[in-house]
C-alpha cells in the first residue's frame with residue numbers, strides 16, 4: 564500500500580468519522596416512541612373528554628324536554644333518571660379534565676346549551692317516536708366514546724380514570740337498550756331502520772381483566 568493510498572484511506576476515514584451519526588440505542592427509540600404514544604393518547608383522551616363534557620350537557624337538556632313531553636308516567640320517570648345520569652357523567656368528566664389541567668371549550672358549552680334546549684323543545688312537536696329514536700342512536704355512540712376514552716386513559720398513564728370511564732360506558736349501554744326497547748316493533752321502524760346493536764354489555768370490560776369495581780365510584784347516578 565502506497566503512502567498516498569494510506570493518506571487517501573485515512574482521509575476517507577476522517578470524512579466518515581465526521582459524517583457518521585451513531586444509531587440511537589434501542590432503548591432510546593423505544594422511549595421516544597412510547598413518549599409520543601403517551602402524548603397522542605393524552606391528546607385523544609382530552610379531546611374526547613371535552614366533547615363528552617359538552618355533549619352530556621346537550622343530552623341532559625334534551626332529556627329534560629323529552630321527559631316533559633312524554634305522557635306515560637313510567638317513561639317520564641325513566642327519562643328523568645337518564646337526565647340525572649347525564650348530569651352525573653358531566654360532573655365526572657369535568658373532574659377528569661380538572662385533573663388533566665384542561666378546561667372545556669366555552670364555545671362548545673354555549674352551543675351544547677342551545678342545541679340541548681332546542682331538542683328538548685322539539686320533543687313537544689315531533690311526536691313520540693322521533694325523540695326515542697334519536698336518543699337511542701345517540702346513546703349507541705356514547706358507549707363507543709367512553710370505551711375509547713378508557714383505552715386512551717390507560718395508554719396515557721391515567722389508569723385511575725379507567726374504571727369510571729368503563730362504568731359510564733355501561734350506563735350509556737343501558738340508556739341505548741332502554742330507547743331501543745321502546746321503539747323496537749314500532750311501525751315507523753320500517754322507514755327509520757334501527758342502528759346497529761352494540762356488542763353485549765360484558766364486552767365493555769373484556770379488555771380490562773384487572774379492573775375491579777370500586778364501591779362509591781359509580782358512573783351511574
Ligand SMILES: [Fe+2]
Nearest residue numbers: 619648649652
Ligand atoms: Fe352520559
Ligand SMILES: [Fe+2]
Nearest residue numbers: 702705735738
Ligand atoms: Fe346516556
